[in-house]
Amino acid sequence: xWWPWRRRDPRIADELRFHRESLIDDYIAAGMDRxxxxxxxxxxxxxxxxxxxxxxDVRGRWLEDLSRDLRYAFRTLRRSPGFSIIAxxxxxxxxxxxVAIFSxxxxxxxxxxxxxxxxxxxxxxxxxxxxxxQVSYPLFAQxxxxxxxxxxxxxxxxxxxxxxxxxxxxxxxxxxxxAGYYQxxxxxxxxxxxxxxxxxxxxxxxxxxxxDGYWQRRFGRSPTVLGKPVTLRDRAxxxxxxxxxxxxxxxxxxxxxxxxxLIDSLMSDAQRRATDFNWLxxxxxxxxxxxxxxxxxxxxxxxGAFVESQAAHASEKDRPGxxxxxxxxxxxxxxxxxxxxxxxxxxxxxxxxxxxILLLACVNLSxxxxxxxxxxQREISIRLAIGAGRGRLVRQFLTESLVLASAGALIGLLSAxxxxxxxxxxxxxxxxxxxxxxxxxxxxxxxxxxxIISCVVAGLTPALRxxxxxxxxxxxxxxxxxxxxxxxxxxxxxxxISMVLVVAATLFVGTLLALNAVDRGxxxxxxxxxxxxxxxxxxxxxxxxxxxALRDRLASLPGVATASASQMLPLTGGLxxxxxxxxxxxxQPGEPDHVGFNVIAPAYFSTxxxxxxxxxxFDERDTAASLKVAIVNESFARxxxxxxxxxxxxxxxxxxxxxxxxxxxxxxxxDLRSDIMKTMYIxxxxxxxxxPARYSYVVRTVSGxxxxxxPTVERLVGDVDSGLHLATATDYDTxxxxxxxxxxxxxxLGGFFGLLAIVVAGLGVFGVLAFxxxxxxxxLGVRMALGASPTAMVGLVLRDVAAMVGAGVTIGTVGALAxxxxxxxxxFGLTATDPRVFLVAxxxxxxxxxxxxxxxxxxxxxxxxxxxxxxx
Amino acid sequence: xxxxxxxxxxxxxxMLILKTLALEPMHGYGIGVRxxxxxxxxxxxxxxxxxxxxxxxxxDGLIKGEWRVTENNRRAKxxxxxxxxxxKLERETEDWEVQTxxxxxxxxxxPSEQ
Numbered sequence: 009x010w011w012p013w014r015r016r017d018p019r020i021a022d023e024l025r026f027h028r029e030s031l032i033d034d035y036i037a038a039g040m041d042r043x044x045x046x047x048x049x050x051x052x053x054x055x056x057x058x059x060x061x062x063x064x065d066v067r068g069r070w071l072e073d074l075s076r077d078l079r080y081a082f083r084t085l086r087r088s089p090g091f092s093i094i095a096x097x098x099x100x101x102x103x104x105x106x107v108a109i110f111s112x113x114x115x116x117x118x119x120x121x122x123x124x125x126x127x128x129x130x131x132x133x134x135x136x137x138x139x140x141x142q143v144s145y146p147l148f149a150q151x152x153x154x155x156x157x158x159x160x161x162x163x164x165x166x167x168x169x170x171x172x173x174x175x176x177x178x179x180x181x182x183x184x185x186x187a188g189y190y191q192x193x194x195x196x197x198x199x200x201x202x203x204x205x206x207x208x209x210x211x212x213x214x215x216x217x218x219x220d221g222y223w224q225r226r227f228g229r230s231p232t233v234l235g236k237p238v239t240l241r242d243r244a245x246x247x248x249x250x251x252x253x254x255x256x257x258x259x260x261x262x263x264x265x266x267x268x269x270l271i272d273s274l275m276s277d278a279q280r281r282a283t284d285f286n287w288l289x290x291x292x293x294x295x296x297x298x299x300x301x302x303x304x305x306x307x308x309x310x311x312g313a314f315v316e317s318q319a320a321h322a323s324e325k326d327r328p329g330x331x332x333x334x335x336x337x338x339x340x341x342x343x344x345x346x347x348x349x350x351x352x353x354x355x356x357x358x359x360x361x362x363x364x365i366l367l368l369a370c371v372n373l374s375x376x377x378x379x380x381x382x383x384x385q386r387e388i389s390i391r392l393a394i395g396a397g398r399g400r401l402v403r404q405f406l407t408e409s410l411v412l413a414s415a416g417a418l419i420g421l422l423s424a425x426x427x428x429x430x431x432x433x434x435x436x437x438x439x440x441x442x443x444x445x446x447x448x449x450x451x452x453x454x455x456x457x458x459x460i461i462s463c464v465v466a467g468l469t470p471a472l473r474x475x476x477x478x479x480x481x482x483x484x485x486x487x488x489x490x491x492x493x494x495x496x497x498x499x500x501x502x503x504x505i506s507m508v509l510v511v512a513a514t515l516f517v518g519t520l521l522a523l524n525a526v527d528r529g530x531x532x533x534x535x536x537x538x539x540x541x542x543x544x545x546x547x548x549x550x551x552x553x554x555x556x557a558l559r560d561r562l563a564s565l566p567g568v569a570t571a572s573a574s575q576m577l578p579l580t581g582g583l584x585x586x587x588x589x590x591x592x593x594x595x596q597p598g599e600p601d602h603v604g605f606n607v608i609a610p611a612y613f614s615t616x617x618x619x620x621x622x623x624x625x626f627d628e629r630d631t632a633a634s635l636k637v638a639i640v641n642e643s644f645a646r647x648x649x650x651x652x653x654x655x656x657x658x659x660x661x662x663x664x665x666x667x668x669x670x671x672x673x674x675x676x677x678x679d680l681r682s683d684i685m686k687t688m689y690i691x692x693x694x695x696x697x698x699x700p701a702r703y704s705y706v707v708r709t710v711s712g713x714x715x716x717x718x719p720t721v722e723r724l725v726g727d728v729d730s731g732l733h734l735a736t737a738t739d740y741d742t743x744x745x746x747x748x749x750x751x752x753x754x755x756x757l758g759g760f761f762g763l764l765a766i767v768v769a770g771l772g773v774f775g776v777l778a779f780x781x782x783x784x785x786x787x788l789g790v791r792m793a794l795g796a797s798p799t800a801m802v803g804l805v806l807r808d809v810a811a812m813v814g815a816g817v818t819i820g821t822v823g824a825l826a827x828x829x830x831x832x833x834x835x836f837g838l839t840a841t842d843p844r845v846f847l848v849a850x851x852x853x854x855x856x857x858x859x860x861x862x863x864x865x866x867x868x869x870x871x872x873x874x875x876x877x878x879x880x
Numbered sequence: 881x882x883x884x885x886x887x888x889x890x891x892x893x894x895m896l897i898l899k900t901l902a903l904e905p906m907h908g909y910g911i912g913v914r915x916x917x918x919x920x921x922x923x924x925x926x927x928x929x930x931x932x933x934x935x936x937x938x939x940d941g942l943i944k945g946e947w948r949v950t951e952n953n954r955r956a957k958x959x960x961x962x963x964x965x966x967x968k969l970e971r972e973t974e975d976w977e978v979q980t981x982x983x984x985x986x987x988x989x990x991p992s993e994q
Binding site: 019020022023024026027029030031033034052053054059062063065066 | 907908909910913926927928931932935936939947952954955956957
């Protein structure tokens with residue numbers, strides 16, 4: 009369609025020339041001589057070039073018109089490079105920010121599993137405060153067997169441990185799945201076969217399925233992988249199949265390397281039988297014709313019966329807790345998406361923020377385009393005078409805006425990829441999530457859509473206003489007045505949007521500051537956290553020996569002040585809890601008797617720098633054979649013993665009575681926002697239970713960066729025992745930051761965009777004021793000639809600014825108040841309507857506006873009346 | 881040179897051109913001559929109206945253009961009506977006849993005929 013049109017073009021000239029020559033021939037045939045005939049013909053036809061233009065202008069197919077408009081647009085934009093660059097960059101920033109956030113939204117919230125009919129998958133689970141939890145094996149079995157609205161269900165647990173794969177030890181992520189996993193999902197293997205009922209029979213060697221990623225990494229996609237042996241937890245398996253490359257497991261961000269059938273020997277007794285050992289996640293497929301509501305109702309009925317029977321076997325005290333549990337079934341087309349639960353709210357807030365930034369950029373650009381159209385008035389008037397349609401001109405201007413928006417969108421798209429990857433890393437902050445956030449088809453469609461929308465928002469009004477120009481110059485003055493009013497309206501809009509963004513920024517920064525100021529109860533500076541793992545688990549006798557040896561060796565390293573260990577460290581997600589009886593305290597009926605529980609090594613509190621308020625820490629005296637002791641925290645002591653000393657009192661838990669020998673300050677174990685739990689600590693030498701426990705080791709370094717010690721620690725770990733390896737060595741500052749990662753991101757991005765908004769709005773104010781002062785030079789000159797002082801001139805300008813800022817801030821405040829309800833639950837230490845926040849924001853806006861007004865005000869004050877009066 | 885006063889005639893012009901081409905394919909100059917001929921000098925189509933009209937008709941697919949060599953050994957673009965063009969001509973002619981009959985009746989009405 010294109011090329012024939014271009015080829016036809018020169019032929020119009022040929023056609024017209026033929027017409028003229030035929031006319032000449034006819035004149036000659038009628039009796040004129042050649043010269044006369046030629047003259048007549050030229051007279052009659054006029055300028056052929058003009059005719060050609062007319063013919064070419066005939067409204068044809070829109071594609072050809074568009075290409076013409078595009079080329080004209082490129083030519084025009086190339087002539088004003090400064091403007092074009094600013095405009096393209098503005099679009100790039102606004103569109104790029106939106107695309108970056110949307111890439112994350114698409115990757116985390118909008119994708120479905122690449123399986124058959126993912127919208128028919130439901131997760132059935134216990135609910136903890138509305139969030140999906142886990143279930144026990146007996147409960148899973150009941151769900152699977154008794155819910156009629158599902159055609160199949162499977163349970164799934166994810167572990168990360170060492171396995172022997174084809175003779176080589178590898179640290180892999182493995183998913184343990186029950187029968188029917190692949191059938192419920194509806195997946196076909198890429199090679200070999202997938203797990204089936206045969207793999208759960210005790211007789212044969214069960215198979216495992218590996219992921220395409222692991223096949224690539226470990227075996228280089230070699231076809232000989234099928235049949236290779238795998239040893240996990242001392243059980244033998246064979247690799248029988250590979251899943252397709254698009255399948256990354258049912259936990260987005262946590263792709264498994266291995267999928268292992270949950271055979272009986274892989275489960276401990278507790279895991280298989282205990283009704284309160286909740287370690288599995290359950291996914292089911294709706295039966296044809298069934299609905300989620302039905303499945304949900306059935307799940308709740310079955311769960312109700314389940315907890316009834318659980319409560320009947322439990323103690324009186326525990327019953328309310330058990331019966332208070334909730335369960336449900338809900339759609340899960342994206343599997344067990346922990347990421348979505350965690351970051352969807354901040355992401356949505358960020359989308360709102362970058363949407364406002366784009367709007368701001370568009371309004372700003374509108375102003376710029378308007379000013380530019382003003383400069384092209386001559387061109388527009390001429391084109392209108394020679395007959396161009398107004399619609400045609402508007403289309404031309406919109407095409408220019410489209411070129412700018414598209415260029416910006418392209419740049420934005422390219423940089424968004426990098427930004428969204430960085431942002432994702434910030435959000436997960438060290439936790440191992442492996443998710444691809446590169447643009448998918450949704451992102452491309454989104455980019456195109458907002459490019460077009462921004463083009464229209466920014467470019468339509470200036471285009472319409474520009475062609476309203478009347479050819480009569482006398483009316484030009486009136487129009488300029490209107491232009492000024494519209495320009496100021498744009499600035500007020502920009503100020504309002506900025507106000508909302510600045511309020512948001514202040515709220516997020518304030519939240520972060522408040523969170524940072526929370527007393528953590530320990531000092532993370534200079535602390536190194538060491539976590540170890542072993543290929544083979546240690547026996548119950550050997551484990552404590554290794555653990556204590558490791559601790560002793562760590563403590564004696566040069567550069568180390570003290571070292572200790574515990575099961576749970578502060579700010580890493582909470583504590584175990586246990587029911588207790590406290591000497592001299594009577595629990596009210598219905599009062600929970602659970603307290604936080606932690607097992608620690610000697611010198612724990614001095615290593616963490618948690619103040620010891622009374623008594624002593626655990627030390628070498630406290631062995632397995634000596635008196636059972638415990639240390640409690642402030643909250644515990646205050647709650648159970650009021651003003652009396654806790655030292656010497658007794659606490660009983662799981663049948664063991666301990667004497668309290670120390671009281672320590674409260675520390676935050678769950679996270680920075682949660683309240684402190686009443687906590688009791690026991691020494692690791694006195695821990696009951698046969699299974700070896702896992703500990704994290706914490707080391708206080710004397711000075712400098714704790715990470716420096718990592719290589720030394722790694723070697724030391726290997727020295728203590730050959731089967732022991734270093735898993736991670738992290739400095740505590742990083743862990744504390746992780747606990748605040750969302751708040752830090754919101755503060756950083758919110759602050760960045762807030763600042764950007766102020767700058768953009770300030771530029772808008774500056775532009776309009778400069779324009780006004782220039783336009784009113786005459787008037788200002790007259791005033792000064794009549795005796796007004798320069799200060800009064802400045803006053804005029806400032807009154808202007810004050811009016812705009814006042815309007816903008818007011819509208820912005822209303823908008824912010826309406827919107828802050830959305831961010832209420834990620835705030836801390838502030839409410840969404842805190843007047844101090846709005847005051848700070850208003851002051852920031854006013855200061856920026858004043859700064860922007862400084863130059864125009866100075867210019868107004870410096871107007872020389874004589875020069876001004878001569879300036880027409 | 882989009883002359884507003886000929887916008888009404890422009891519509892009629894399309895019809896006239898289509899009719900001419902439906903009878904016989906010819907080039908732009910020939911169409912102008914033929915129209916002048918048949919209308920006995922009433923319609924003298926100038927090039928400024930004729931060629932944009934031809935362009936429009938061609939773009940709308942109602943006529944088709946083809947470069948050929950004339951008797952005088954010159955290259956000229958010959959147009960012919962397409963099937964769509966003929967159908968449109970039929971419709972337009974019908975409408976036109978209905979309109980003209982109605983106008984004629986109104987113009988010939990005497991006070992006695994209500």
